[in-house]
Amino acid sequence: MLDNIQIVMVNTTHSGNIGAAARAMKNMGLSRLVLVDPKADINEEAIQRSSRAEEILHNARITQTLEQAIAGCGLVVGTSARSRHIPWPLMTPRQCAARVSQVAAHDNQVALVFGRESSGLTNEELHLCHAHVHIPTEENFSSLNVSQAVQVLSYEMRLASLADDGAEQDASWGVAWDYPLASHEELNGMLQHMEQTMVDIGFLDPNTPKQLMSRVRRLYQRAGMDKMEINILRGMLAAVQRQTKALQASQDADHNGDSV
Amino acid sequence: MLDNIQIVMVNTTHSGNIGAAARAMKNMGLSRLVLVDPKADINEEAIQRSSRAEEILHNARITQTLEQAIAGCGLVVGTSARSRHIPWPLMTPRQCAARVSQVAAHDNQVALVFGRESSGLTNEELHLCHAHVHIPTEENFSSLNVSQAVQVLSYEMRLASLADDGAEQDASWGVAWDYPLASHEELNGMLQHMEQTMVDIGFLDPNTPKQLMSRVRRLYQRAGMDKMEINILRGMLAAVQRQTKALQASQDADHNGDSV
Numbered sequence: 001m002l003d004n005i006q007i008v009m010v011n012t013t014h015s016g017n018i019g020a021a022a023r024a025m026k027n028m029g030l031s032r033l034v035l036v037d038p039k040a041d042i043n044e045e046a047i048q049r050s051s052r053a054e055e056i057l058h059n060a061r062i063t064q065t066l067e068q069a070i071a072g073c074g075l076v077v078g079t080s081a082r083s084r085h086i087p088w089p090l091m092t093p094r095q096c097a098a099r100v101s102q103v104a105a106h107d108n109q110v111a112l113v114f115g116r117e118s119s120g121l122t123n124e125e126l127h128l129c130h131a132h133v134h135i136p137t138e139e140n141f142s143s144l145n146v147s148q149a150v151q152v153l154s155y156e157m158r159l160a161s162l163a164d165d166g167a168e169q170d171a172s173w174g175v176a177w178d179y180p181l182a183s184h185e186e187l188n189g190m191l192q193h194m195e196q197t198m199v200d201i202g203f204l205d206p207n208t209p210k211q212l213m214s215r216v217r218r219l220y221q222r223a224g225m226d227k228m229e230i231n232i233l234r235g236m237l238a239a240v241q242r243q244t245k246a247l248q249a250s251q252d253a254d255h256n257g258d259s260v
Numbered sequence: 261m262l263d264n265i266q267i268v269m270v271n272t273t274h275s276g277n278i279g280a281a282a283r284a285m286k287n288m289g290l291s292r293l294v295l296v297d298p299k300a301d302i303n304e305e306a307i308q309r310s311s312r313a314e315e316i317l318h319n320a321r322i323t324q325t326l327e328q329a330i331a332g333c334g335l336v337v338g339t340s341a342r343s344r345h346i347p348w349p350l351m352t353p354r355q356c357a358a359r360v361s362q363v364a365a366h367d368n369q370v371a372l373v374f375g376r377e378s379s380g381l382t383n384e385e386l387h388l389c390h391a392h393v394h395i396p397t398e399e400n401f402s403s404l405n406v407s408q409a410v411q412v413l414s415y416e417m418r419l420a421s422l423a424d425d426g427a428e429q430d431a432s433w434g435v436a437w438d439y440p441l442a443s444h445e446e447l448n449g450m451l452q453h454m455e456q457t458m459v460d461i462g463f464l465d466p467n468t469p470k471q472l473m474s475r476v477r478r479l480y481q482r483a484g485m486d487k488m489e490i491n492i493l494r495g496m497l498a499a500v501q502r503q504t505k506a507l508q509a510s511q512d513a514d515h516n517g518d519s520v
Contacts, residue, residue: 089434173347173349174352202499229476232472236458243503247510
């Protein structure tokens with residue numbers, strides 16, 4: 001299970017935090033680190049802070065965008081303070097570990113996303129996450145060091161993996177499922193397809209505030225869609241778009257007819 | 261929380277089981293019993309088996325269909341042996357109680373559905389449930405008496421309600437949600453709207469096996485949709501249907517044109 005979990009650090013600004021996170025990961029049996037557009041080098045300080053976890057630093061995958069980092073993941077959880085604007089599914093670290101162990105036990109890939117030291121994750125980044133996890137903290141002293149946050153979640157992942165010998169019998173919905181979870185790109189592709197279709201049929205004004213699509217994204221991410229469900233919705237959307245084209249063609253034809 | 265839970269018994273054939281279920285409910289602090297097309301009377305035997313829970317029997321709501329029984333419910337859980345055909349979300353009694361306490365703590369109505377003594381719930385009835393709950397039993401002796409099943413789940417509901425003082429702060433998705441859960445009728449209305457739209461646009465053949473719609477139903481029931489999400493999807497479906505009508509009208513016009 002732990003092999004299917006990647007720790008994703010976004011725009012980390014301190015080399016020492018990257019090293020300390022790698023060490024925490026190795027202590028808990030995690031090994032896959034992804035750095036999204038890191039603002040700090042993997043330098044001597046990072047290696048020193050990683051203690052004996054150098055190989056995690058050397059094997060770290062570096063991407064330009066969060067999208068690239070979570071590609072292929074069936075579950076994406078972002079660390080956040082209590083979420084703002086539109087409420088998003090929010091888990092405790094323990095609930096998160098339970099959900100991750102269910103999903104990862106079936107070879108679905110999982111990403112745990114950690115934000116900037118200064119400002120955490122942006123709302124746009126948080127909306128790419130299927131759920132948020134909040135580490136309980138003192139009300140008026142709530143900002144954990146990012147490597148400590150990695151430590152806490154990695155610890156919960158380890159506990160869940162130890163507790164979870166039975167997980168192989170249990171898929172992500174408590175019963176052996178018939179299709180694997182859709183990857184981030186598959187889910188995202190469906191959502192883009194749906195957004196374009198909503199614009200085509202005049203339901204969504206491309207200039208409106210994004211809130212409607214955020215709600216749609218939240219709904220489908222929350223459901224934990226499988227690949228077949230994605231295919232069904234995309235098939236329906238394609239049928240709607242064929243109809244839109246047919247209507248436009250036929251209206252153009254009428255129009256030409258009139259102008260004769 | 262317990263006040264928002266109703267126990268739904270479908271086609272119960274033994275008066276004694278209805279009485280025993282009422283007693284088990286009262287013992288655990290539940291009071292709302294719904295009998296769907298009962299095949300047994302609330303007779304002397306029922307009242308005797310209910311011990312001092314007569315008022316639950318007298319106040320029992322009787323409906324002709326399961327749909328009527330679960331009207332207004334934001335969460336519907338059906339008791340079942342491990343589910344067949346298309347896998348459906350399956351919970352242990354404890355997981356079920358945790359989910360119910362989250363949902364019921366926010367005044368969403370919950371139905372726990374129990375099947376016939378002889379044959380349990382039909383697949384069609386099970387598909388109306390957002391999730392299934394399975395009481396673990398001996399492999400080769402797996403059929404519980406229905407009143408015993410009511411006892412086990414009512415007991416878990418009680419434990420959850422006692423444990424759940426903090427539930428009021430926590431909505432069904434672990435964060436205060438902005439809209440209440442859609443009721444069964446609202447969800448069902450959206451699903452019928454979607455099915456009709458799929459037929460209108462030629463994506464769904466009304467004569468095909470129902471499996472596609474079962475998967476669609478499973479997806480949206482699993483997501484635990486709120487009222488706003490229902491409105492968004494229905495708005496999109498209505499826009500698609502307006503387009504279908506426009507296309508038909510313009511094709512009819514063309515056709516008349518040709519025939520002149």
